[in-house]
Amino acid sequence: MAADAATNFVIHLGSFWLPRQGSTLAPQVDRGFDLALYVGVAFFILVVVPLVLFVWKYRRRRAHDVGKPTGHNTAIEIAWTVIPLAIVMACFLVGFRGFLRASVAPAGAYEIQVTAHKWAWHFQYPTGKSTDNELRIPVGRPVKMVMSSQDVIHGFFIPEFRVKEDVVPGSYTSVWFTVPKPTQTLLECTQYCGLGHSGMLAKVIAMPDADFDKWVHQVKLQGSPVAIGRGLYTSKGCSGCHSINGTRIVGPSFKGLWGTTSHLSDGRNLVVDENFVRKHILDPRSLPVTGYPQVMPSFKGQLTDEQINDIIAFLKTVK
């Protein structure tokens, strides 16, 4: 899925090394990166240039040459201990200051609850609205993510915003950022979480404050059942495991699935109809399809009956 969905996502480059700066935290992080880069390049030159010079100048000319006797020089030893020490301490301070700023969210930040599960992101807004695999945020206001996982550890990473934090089951972690202008970018899962790890992406949309307010208060989704079903297919994470073009990701592709006979590993052969799909969504273990790992999560409590109907409507159209 990542492959086909990926076409919707881009990380825009800001410089040769780094993505563009999408949040107010980014410039500070990038200054740290640049400092490390300068220090790195400087010391690299300091090592490699003499290296090449010496190798050329002191190359062995006759078989029985030996090097000059080695002297001893305490002053120089101290110099190359103390000077790098001073430099790395500077690096520490710069990194620490940036980190402190990034770890304390300003009071009154707009809070969004993030729930990660294999292999999708669920965002819950204060109004009761929720989205899946699509994070919408208001521009110009500090936004705080309060994050927790339902299963294993995931990682919340928005490269353009320079934020990353693990999403841990059994406890809460958080990140915050302020996005100065409307933009679209990508959220990636950075903590290895299994088969769907590389497909655990979400779209990040920063909207003008007023538009966001309007959007977040409008709770009901609209559209034809098929369209809603298609939306749920991506937003609820079905697409992480089921393709609609026939390729096998984790589970069977939905292409042409409707109405076929499914072979279960307990020997039953059942037709993929309304009941079958409904049951499979709510309790996948009760209908184990042969030839696939039993990893589909139950969506009980996460999909309403109406939404399941919409998914079924959509499924029928995937030929």
Next chain:
Amino acid sequence: MSDSTTPAHPERSAPAHPERSRGTAAGTNYLNAQRGIKSWLTTLDHKRIGIMYLVSVLTAFLLGGIFALIIRIKLLFPGHYLITRAQYNELFTLHGAIMIFLFIIPSIPASLGNFFVPMMIGAKDVAFPRLNLMSLYIYWVGAAMALLVILIGGVSTGWTFYAPFSEGPDAGHVILMTVAVFILGFSSILTGLNFIVTIHKLRAPGMTWFKMPLFLWSIYATSLVQILATPVLGITMVLLALDRGFHIGIFDPRYGGDPVLFQHFFWFYSHPAVYIMILPGMGIISELIAVHARRRIFGYTFVAFSSIAIALLGFLVWGHHMFVSGQSVMAGAVFSFLTFFIAIPSGVKVFNWLATLYQGSISLRAPMLYALSFLFLFTIGGLTGIFLGMLSVDVHLHDTYFVVAHFHYVMMGGTVMAFVGGLHHWWPKMTGRMYSEAWARLSAILIFIGFNATFFPQFILGSRGMPRRYYAYLPEFQGLHVFSTFGSWVIGAGFFIMLGYLVYSLKAGAVASTNPWGAASLEWQTATPPPTENFPVQPVAEHGPYDFEEVVAAQAALEGSAS
């Protein structure tokens, strides 16, 4: 460099030393003293054990390398290609686990260390030869279990085994793999214990601590880390297996346990373990630079003590792998602060090596080429460690390809370069044959170029936001991935050429002299290959390990009289 600049091999021109040609009774050495598989499997000779270890770890390297090549081929294309997600996850897990636990941790100490530690201090064997053999058998058992895991369907947790993923249904044969790692840990402990006692108790008369070759200092420091850190890995693996098997709840949040605690346990071992990997490599580099530049190491004591400093500091920084794991800001700050101190003793080493090259007499034979590669690549690897040690920068770089590039630069560019450099350096002593210098230089250059082509683009990938352990990736990353994959083929070519000429040299290489490089440490002062008890008579260390003048002068005189 032309061949005329290198010490000639008397054996090649004139049979001046008939007693050293194989087969005659006088030419008895550790290889032909006894014959048959059984004599190898039951040997207590540290040299034979070292050779068996060498073959074993190189086999592991080959296997891990082949997995890496497959990973790289998959990454030619962003989407589904060649292998499935599940296979990909198993491949990088096994690649990492094999490279770390079966290859790089035992690599230098157990093979070259086993062979040369006793010889360099003028001893007949390690302190506990039986334990030494036992550690090899334990290694084989652990390796066999790891192979079994591969055969019965793999494991896909990443080499870090993070809980609770590793306790879930889709992680594969985790328990078997943790048992294998536990067992391999024992083997590592036994090796370390043996070396500490050997270095303390079995030094030849005159061999004071400061007359020891620097390789021994670094092996000593490594052994300390092995002894102090590995037990913690052991208990971690036991706890993980119990938690997965019986749900005792220690790492499982469902029962109040803490997954982050697992990470603390794991890195408490695995960060010091990166110094188990690099320190022996640094020791080899000291030898290679001194011998092939024929100059006493500049700042011997600083280099010696920096090994100990690295070993000890290494215990204080494990939390730098967990800056974004949800540990407290305070913990992050302390770990970051301490991390930077490790740069200092590492820098001391690098600068002292440079100062040794200055005014040396540098021969560009293969071992030196690898030493120079090490300096180049390790410096890049270490300096990118500074990016990662900076808190705010690591937030962006953590778990991206930047980290992947960092650790390949230090492990492959550092340790592996030192290992193969040392392998070439001591090859004549171990096998009695010379490898082909021309081919060796070719493969050194191929590996150097291929390595940079493979891993430098990964820094760029990582800082641009490409996460690691991704089967599929965004199309805009494809260019750099393709470049990286091409690079990996060049590395592969380099290593396969190496395998070829090394094996060929066993059959048809020129017979090596006692001391082809004009080195001054004790292992070069006995016959090539060495006799079973290393030295026919107890050697006495009268000179330092890097006093080349006399050795080289004597060689020159000898050659003058021979011709």
Next chain:
Amino acid sequence: MSDAITPPAPSEKSPSAHLEHAPPAHPERSRGTGFHVAHHFSSAEVQFDANKMGVWLFLVTEVLLFGGMFCAFAVFRSWYFPAFVAGHDLLSKAAGSTNTAVLITSSLTMALAVRSAQMNRKGLTLGFLVATLLFAATFLVIKYFEYHEHWASGELPGALFGHPYMNLKLSNPALAHPLRGESLFFMTYFVMTGIHAVHVLVGMGLITWMLVRTSKGQFSSRYYSPLENVGLYWHLVDIIWIFLFPLLYLIG
């Protein structure tokens, strides 16, 4: 391995290594006395020191193995303090104290066994070793009854807590909910005492081996280092228990 034939010195004598003449070859290993200096040691004393150092280093690794668990204990205890207090109330202080006494006594008899070996008193050595074995066995038997008790009342780690599979009820009604903390207390309790018990078992094996070697007359005032090393190990097992007992049973 010991090779009596000294190979000829290489003709190209190294200038930097001054070669002395070989020490007299060591006699072949005399199996009868069980005492030999391996060929690579210059003297019995060096060999003795080396062995002892090896054992000490091994003991260091053991300390670190348990050190990890002690850290985990400290962390969980500070998180779930009330639960840990409740958990420690469920341990039998009587059984714990008895076991402490038993193990300390066994350490004493072990030390006495080493001493008698040094004094060439084979009979006494055997007696003390048997006594040590018996104490060790007593320790394990008491431990077994403790484990059994906890098992029967569902005081078990993690998922086993409250025995969901066996439909057993917790004996203590205060624990009606399978609280996270208590199950973690029993996790640390079972893991730490369990690994300790494994060490006791290994120790018993080693002591039995020493019994056999003593009865074969392999130890004397000249050579008793294996016995002494097993003694060191046994003291370590004892010391670990001396840390475990107050932490788990007394302070909770």
